[in-house]
Amino acid sequence: MREKxxxxxxxxxxLPAVSHPLAxxxxxxxxxxxxxxxxxxxxRTATFEITPSEYxxxxxxxxxxxxxxxxxxxxxxxxxxxxxxLINGLEKRHLxxxxxxxxxxxxxxxxxxxxxxxxxxxxxKMNVRVLEHQKFLVDLLxxxxxxxxxxxLTSLLDQADRGLLG
Amino acid sequence: MREKxxxxxxxxxxLPAVSHPLAxxxxxxxxxxxxxxxxxxxxRTATFEITPSEYxxxxxxxxxxxxxxxxxxxxxxxxxxxxxxLINGLEKRHLxxxxxxxxxxxxxxxxxxxxxxxxxxxxxKMNVRVLEHQKFLVDLLxxxxxxxxxxxLTSLLDQADRGLLG
DNA sequence: TATTGTTATACTCTATAACTATA
DNA sequence: TATAGTTATAGAGTATAACAATA
Numbered sequence: 432m433r434e435k436x437x438x439x440x441x442x443x444x445x446l447p448a449v450s451h452p453l454a455x456x457x458x459x460x461x462x463x464x465x466x467x468x469x470x471x472x473x474x475r476t477a478t479f480e481i482t483p484s485e486y487x488x489x490x491x492x493x494x495x496x497x498x499x500x501x502x503x504x505x506x507x508x509x510x511x512x513x514x515x516x517l518i519n520g521l522e523k524r525h526l527x528x529x530x531x532x533x534x535x536x537x538x539x540x541x542x543x544x545x546x547x548x549x550x551x552x553x554x555x556k557m558n559v560r561v562l563e564h565q566k567f568l569v570d571l572l573x574x575x576x577x578x579x580x581x582x583x584l585t586s587l588l589d590q591a592d593r594g595l596l597g
Numbered sequence: 598m599r600e601k602x603x604x605x606x607x608x609x610x611x612l613p614a615v616s617h618p619l620a621x622x623x624x625x626x627x628x629x630x631x632x633x634x635x636x637x638x639x640x641r642t643a644t645f646e647i648t649p650s651e652y653x654x655x656x657x658x659x660x661x662x663x664x665x666x667x668x669x670x671x672x673x674x675x676x677x678x679x680x681x682x683l684i685n686g687l688e689k690r691h692l693x694x695x696x697x698x699x700x701x702x703x704x705x706x707x708x709x710x711x712x713x714x715x716x717x718x719x720x721x722k723m724n725v726r727v728l729e730h731q732k733f734l735v736d737l738l739x740x741x742x743x744x745x746x747x748x749x750l751t752s753l754l755d756q757a758d759r760g761l762l763g
Numbered sequence: 764t765a766t767t768g769t770t771a772t773a774c775t776c777t778a779t780a781a782c783t784a785t786a
Numbered sequence: 787t788a789t790a791g792t793t794a795t796a797g798a799g800t801a802t803a804a805c806a807a808t809a
Contacts, residue, residue, distance in 0.1 A: 539785055580745075
């Protein structure tokens with residue numbers, strides 16, 4: 432039965448976003464949540480004037496020094512061409528160095544990337560804020576849910592890297 | 598103890614991406630997974646020539662006809678100014694219509710957005726592919742993990758909307 | 764006059780192709 | 787000559803401010 436107010440040009444009542452059909456779309460949720468999480472990251476690390484992608488570079492090079500650019504680009508999910516610009520900026524700030532390999536494995540024009548001492552100290556200071564950011568997410572979700580979220584995202588990412596997705 | 602091969606200019610061995618410190622960064626995982634999931638969505642719906650954001654608009658308007666643009670923009674997480682362009686394109690394709698409210702609630706220049714019959718049929722056909730996309734994700738993760746992922750993302754999104762994040 | 768929608772614009776991110784440099 | 791890196795450029799997505807239209 433229709434109520435008296437149910438007229439054709441009446442606007443839809445305001446509803447919380449969660450009640451919409453998009454609420455069950457993983458892709459939609461991923462996009463919204465990613466923007467929010469990045470925003471929190473950026474806010475907490477604003478004084479370091481660094482983007483999430485640049486942070487990813489420093490973090491990967493800290494764990495795996497003397498890495499090639501192409502391999503680094505693959506890991507952080509950025510095209511080699513775009514990675515160049517990021518690395519240029521970090522090199523100008525003396526946070527990392529490019530060195531030619533003198534021998535061994537790589538072919539062609541391969542360069543080895545490593546953090547400078549300055550870069551390591553920078554990363555150490557920045558990680559204080561990044562850990563606060565991560566702790567904030569854990570506190571919001573709870574330890575268990577945070578682990579589940581991380582594991583499920585990792586599972587999807589692994590399968591995407593194996594070509595089962597995308 | 599250091600092995601004989603442990604020289605200073607030797608490159609780091611190749612490792613699966615998952616072994617990197619970024620593997621526990623929710624923000625990093627969200628970005629990578631979102632790109633992969635969107636890519637699968639785009640591939641499966643390529644023939645409809647529609648972006649995820651445009652799909653979100655159609656889906657929301659189907660569930661909530663006569664919605665205002667500002668409210669729609671808020672729900673799909675796009676600035677009103679950018680939403681205009683998306684709506685223009687969908688209107689030119691006759692998938693939705695803009696109508697002025699003749700009376701009642703809204704103030705100012707408010708317009709009511711609704712799907713056309715063509716828009717509803719378009720969405721119905723497209724949803725066949727979108728459901729395949731969603732089923733693919735469920736199959737990859739398993740029903741239980743998919744639900745957990747959705748719930749955790751929703752939880753984070755709700756708290757972000759309440760200003761606790763970002 | 765407050766609210767809603769629109770335009771214009773700029774900035775970032777991402778994608779592609781063509782080009783350079785090195786083992 | 788195959789591999790790695792670089793340049794240039796184009797296209798999305800996003801953000802902001804100024805402006806126009808309507809109750």
